[in-house]
Amino acid sequence: MDQAELLRAMKGMYRDYCGIGLRNRQKKRDKDIRVIAITSGKGGVGKTNIAANFAYIFSKMGQRVLLLDADTGLANIDVILGIAPEYSLFHVLHGEKTLSQVTVQGPGGIKILPATSGIQEMAELSGDQKLTLLKELDGFIEDLDFVFIDTAAGIAENVMYFNMLAEEMIVVVSPEPTSLTDAYALIKLLYHSYGAKRFKLLVNMVTGPGEAKDVYGRLNNATDHFLNLSIEYLGYILCDKTVHEAVKQQTMLVQFSPHSKASECLFMVAEKLYQERPEDCESRTAKILGVTNAERYKC
Ligand SMILES: Nc1ncnc2c1ncn2[C@@H]1O[C@H](COP(=O)(O)OP(=O)(O)OP(=O)(O)O)[C@@H](O)[C@H]1O
Numbered sequence: 001m002d003q004a005e006l007l008r009a010m011k012g013m014y015r016d017y018c019g020i021g022l023r024n025r026q027k028k029r030d031k032d033i034r035v036i037a038i039t040s041g042k043g044g045v046g047k048t049n050i051a052a053n054f055a056y057i058f059s060k061m062g063q064r065v066l067l068l069d070a071d072t073g074l075a076n077i078d079v080i081l082g083i084a085p086e087y088s089l090f091h092v093l094h095g096e097k098t099l100s101q102v103t104v105q106g107p108g109g110i111k112i113l114p115a116t117s118g119i120q121e122m123a124e125l126s127g128d129q130k131l132t133l134l135k136e137l138d139g140f141i142e143d144l145d146f147v148f149i150d151t152a153a154g155i156a157e158n159v160m161y162f163n164m165l166a167e168e169m170i171v172v173v174s175p176e177p178t179s180l181t182d183a184y185a186l187i188k189l190l191y192h193s194y195g196a197k198r199f200k201l202l203v204n205m206v207t208g209p210g211e212a213k214d215v216y217g218r219l220n221n222a223t224d225h226f227l228n229l230s231i232e233y234l235g236y237i238l239c240d241k242t243v244h245e246a247v248k249q250q251t252m253l254v255q256f257s258p259h260s261k262a263s264e265c266l267f268m269v270a271e272k273l274y275q276e277r278p279e280d281c282e283s284r285t286a287k288i289l290g291v292t293n294a295e296r297y298k299c
C-alpha cells in the first residue's frame with residue numbers, strides 16, 4: 001500500500017469505523033474518559049517524560065490511568081520507568097496476546113501499554129493493524145478515566161493515527177526555532193488533512209514563563225496568520241537538570257524529586273489540565289487547599 005492509499009484508508013477508516021475519536025466513542029456509552037496525546041514535530045522535546053509524569057500525577061489523584069507507548073518503533077516508556085515488559089503491542093497486533101495480557105503495572109498504579117524498539121514493521125503500522133488496535137482499545141479503556149498517549153515525533157502516519165485516536169492533543173515544543181517550525185508543520189497537517197482544530201501548547205525546557213509565552217506567541221501568530229487557527233496555551237516546564245538525573249535513575253521525576261523546579265511545573269500544568277473538567281475540580285480543589293503540590297499528590 002503506498003502513502004496515498006494508506007492516507008485514504010485511514011481517512012476512510014475514521015469516517016466509516018470511528019468517525020470520531022476514542023473519547024466520543026466511549027461517551028456514546030455514557031463513559032466519560034479523556035484520551036490525551038502528547039506529541040511534537042521535533043524529537044527530544046520531552047514528550048515521554050511529560051506523558052509518564054502526567055500519568056503518575058493523575059494516578060496519584062485517584063484517577064484510573066493508562067499510559068500508552070505510541071512510539072511503536074522506538075519505544076521509551078519502559079526505559080524511563082526501568083521496567084522490562086515481556087510482551088508489547090507487537091504481540092497484540094500479531095494476534096498472540098490481548099491488550100490486558102501485555103499491560104503491565106507501573107509506579108503509582110498506572111497501567112502501561114508497552115511498545116517495542118527496533119522492529120521496522122512497528123515503526124509504520126498497516127491500515128489493518130491500526131483498525132485492530134482501535135477496536136481493541138475501544139473495549140479496553142472502558143473502565144479508565146484518563147489515557148495518555150506518548151507519540152513519536154514528526155508527521156508520519158503513525159503519529160497522525162495516534163493523535164486522531166485522542167481527542168485532546170498537547171503539542172510539546174522547546175524554545176529552539178526548529179522545534180517551532182516542526183510543531184507548525186505537525187499542526188498544519190493535522191488541521192488540513194485530518195480536521196483537528198484544538199491544540200494545546202506546552203513549552204518545555206524554558207528559563208521562565210516569559211520565554212514560554214514568547215514561544216507560544218510566535219507559534220500562535222503563525223497558525224493564526226496562515227491557518228486561521230488559534231492554539232491554546234497550556235503552560236510551561238522549566239529547564240531543570242534534575243530531569244536528567246531522574247531519567248538516569250529510571251524514575252519518574254515527580255517521584256524522584258517532587259520539589260524540583262520541573263516537578264512544580266508538571267504539577268501546575270497537570271492541575272490545569274485536570275481542571276478542564278469543572279465538575280470534578282471544585283470539590284477536589286477545596287480538599288487540597290493549603291498543602292504543597294508534592295503533598296497534594298503524595299509524591
Ligand atoms: N524540563 C526539562 N529540563 C531539562 N531536560 C529535559 C526536560 N524535559 C526533558 N528533558 C530531557 O530531554 C531529553 C529528551 O526527553 P524525552 O525522551 O522525554 O523527549 P521525547 O520528546 O520523548 O523524545 P523523542 O522524540 O525521541 O521520543 C531527555 O534527555 C530528558 O532528560
Ligand SMILES: [Mg+2]
Pocket residue numbers: 047048049071076150151
Ligand atoms: Mg519519546
